[in-house]
Amino acid sequence: MSIVSGGMAGITFVRHLSGKMMPEKVYRVLVVWALFLFLWEGSLYAGIFKSMLLAPPTAVLEKTFYFLEKGYLQINIAASLSRFLAGFAIAIIVAVPSGIAFGLSRGLYEWLSPVLNFIRMIPPPAMLPFVIILLGIGETPAVFVIAIGCFFPVFMNTMRGVREVETIHVEVVQTMGGGRADLLRHVIIPSAMPTILTGVRIGFGIGWLVLVCAEVVAADSGLGFMIEGARLLLETPTVFVGMATICVLGLTMDILLKRVEKFFILRNGGGYLNYREG
Amino acid sequence: MHGSYFPELEKGDILSSPSFILIVLSIIAIPAVFRWLFPGLISTRSLKGLSVAGGILILWEIISALGLVNPVLLPPPGRVFSNIVYMWAIGFLQPQIVSTLFRLTYAFILALLSAVPLGILASYSPKYFSPLEPLVNAARVIPAPAWLSLSILWFGMGHASAIFIIWLACFFPIFLNTVAGVSKVEPAQVETVLTFGGNKFDVLVEVILPVSYHHIVTGARIGLGIGWITLVTAELVSVDIGSGLGWMINDSRILLDTTTVLSGIILIGIFGTITDTVLKRFEGLVQGWS
Numbered sequence: 001m002s003i004v005s006g007g008m009a010g011i012t013f014v015r016h017l018s019g020k021m022m023p024e025k026v027y028r029v030l031v032v033w034a035l036f037l038f039l040w041e042g043s044l045y046a047g048i049f050k051s052m053l054l055a056p057p058t059a060v061l062e063k064t065f066y067f068l069e070k071g072y073l074q075i076n077i078a079a080s081l082s083r084f085l086a087g088f089a090i091a092i093i094v095a096v097p098s099g100i101a102f103g104l105s106r107g108l109y110e111w112l113s114p115v116l117n118f119i120r121m122i123p124p125p126a127m128l129p130f131v132i133i134l135l136g137i138g139e140t141p142a143v144f145v146i147a148i149g150c151f152f153p154v155f156m157n158t159m160r161g162v163r164e165v166e167t168i169h170v171e172v173v174q175t176m177g178g179g180r181a182d183l184l185r186h187v188i189i190p191s192a193m194p195t196i197l198t199g200v201r202i203g204f205g206i207g208w209l210v211l212v213c214a215e216v217v218a219a220d221s222g223l224g225f226m227i228e229g230a231r232l233l234l235e236t237p238t239v240f241v242g243m244a245t246i247c248v249l250g251l252t253m254d255i256l257l258k259r260v261e262k263f264f265i266l267r268n269g270g271g272y273l274n275y276r277e278g
Numbered sequence: 279m280h281g282s283y284f285p286e287l288e289k290g291d292i293l294s295s296p297s298f299i300l301i302v303l304s305i306i307a308i309p310a311v312f313r314w315l316f317p318g319l320i321s322t323r324s325l326k327g328l329s330v331a332g333g334i335l336i337l338w339e340i341i342s343a344l345g346l347v348n349p350v351l352l353p354p355p356g357r358v359f360s361n362i363v364y365m366w367a368i369g370f371l372q373p374q375i376v377s378t379l380f381r382l383t384y385a386f387i388l389a390l391l392s393a394v395p396l397g398i399l400a401s402y403s404p405k406y407f408s409p410l411e412p413l414v415n416a417a418r419v420i421p422a423p424a425w426l427s428l429s430i431l432w433f434g435m436g437h438a439s440a441i442f443i444i445w446l447a448c449f450f451p452i453f454l455n456t457v458a459g460v461s462k463v464e465p466a467q468v469e470t471v472l473t474f475g476g477n478k479f480d481v482l483v484e485v486i487l488p489v490s491y492h493h494i495v496t497g498a499r500i501g502l503g504i505g506w507i508t509l510v511t512a513e514l515v516s517v518d519i520g521s522g523l524g525w526m527i528n529d530s531r532i533l534l535d536t537t538t539v540l541s542g543i544i545l546i547g548i549f550g551t552i553t554d555t556v557l558k559r560f561e562g563l564v565q566g567w568s
Contacts, residue, residue, distance in 0.1 A: 036413055110326050123509075125511045126524065209504065217514045
């Protein structure tokens with residue numbers, strides 16, 4: 001309780017000292033968070049909620065430091081991240097080329113898209129039990145299911161991006177005597193890039209969701225496993241530690257992906273960005 | 279070596295490979311003949327998709343019939359379909375479908391009823407809502423399944439905890455899309471309604487809802503997709519829940535009854551397609567409206 005209120009006073013004091021050093025936006029976010037945590041802690045202190053159902057922020061903080069010290073949190077973060085990145089990478093490596101192929105070939109799209117659309121509608125966690133039977137318990141089913149979750153958004157967006165390439169750009173390259181490789185490298189990939197990257201970001205969101213699903217259902221490590229294990233032991237603070245970690249990691253990766261998106265688009269002339277902002 | 283939900287099905291009543299292949303072939307052939315008789319009634323695209331799907335099923339059946347794969351790991355599709363029919367006939371399947379769809383629709387309607395009004399309010403009085411933005415952003419990033427453990431602690435195993443996280447999963451896409459949709463409203467449109475003597479309710483009905491309708495439906499479609507994922511996770515984890523297609527899949531997985539596992543996956547795919555198609559229809563509605 002006192003930590004939170006002290007923190008709030010501290011923020012205001014630092015703000016007062018630094019004058020305009022701290023941007024208004026940051027200050028606001030900090031104050032809202034401090035107020036929220038204060039109310040949360042206070043409601044438990046006053047006995048409005050049971051502490052078994054809603055762990056106080058101070059207990060969560062204490063637990064976080066304890067886990068960091070013991071290395072338990074780091075192990076689970078590493079397990080979750082490696083699983084996620086493996087699935088994400090596989091999905092992108094498979095989805096972008098196949099998306100380009102489907103975008104370029106009308107026949108491929110007409111024959112195969114109904115079947116793919118059906119598979120797309122099956123939630124990846126539903127496949128998990130079947131994949132476990134096929135591939136055995138371990139890392140592979142989780143990675144496979146995450147890859148499936150990431151695959152479709154990237155695939156669909158790549159296909160859409162390739163279809164929306166301006167015919168006139170294609171014709172220019174053909175008139176200049178460019179072959180198919182030139183077309184792919186100079187026209188199709190650059191103009192489809194913004195759409196592909198949007199797909200990557202959507203795929204990231206779905207993959208992150210599926211990662212947690214897979215870990216809650218069937219895993220012996222990772223943040224989802226940590227949450228579910230803590231729930232079984234009624235260790236409510238640990239549940240919150242896991243959720244907060246997932247939140248922070250998700251936010252960080254989302255910001256990173258936004259940076260990557262910006263970098264790639266700027267490198268390709270920034271036409272899309274200008275269009276978006278102007 | 280492996281258990282089964284329905285041992286009596288193992289003894290007989292399973293579609294034989296030739297008859298299954300014949301059925302699939304006729305499912306492809308009948309629309310093809312129809313198309314030949316009445317051109318324009320069935321599109322070439324759906325016929326192509328149908329024949330690819332049928333081809334995969336026939337190939338899978340032949341591979342199983344030749345004994346190239348272990349039937350415990352990958353049962354033939356004929357057995358999966360007879361399993362679905364059998365489960366329906368003995369009345370086992372209906373309660374699972376009903377409870378899955380009940381959880382989904384209940385949470386989805388709850389999400390629509392809460393997210394759309396809140397979204398409209400949030401974009402119309404940013405003064406009260408912008409302070410909450412950091413909290414909303416943080417909550418948005420936590421995937422709904424991560425709330426599952428907490429939700430079980432709060433509401434116990436059963437319908438309530440599942441409905442809570444499905445609601446949560448649907449809420450944010452609908453809410454954020456509503457906010458985006460309302461921001462597309464131009465002040466001139468609002469002023470026009472006010473000038474002609476309309477009140478705030480008229481503005482809502484005549485301007486805000488029609489303009490943001492498309493965004494709201496898009497949000498609803500995204501939300502429903504995430505809701506399905508979350509629903510299945512909830513049913514897989516809450517073993518005590520005792521009903522639902524996800525529960526059926528997990529329960530039969532423990533018995534190594536791959537046939538029922540695959541039946542469940544296919545049924546979830548079918549119902550997911552149906553709910554998405556229904557929402558797509560709603561998306562089409564607006565073209566006539568605006």
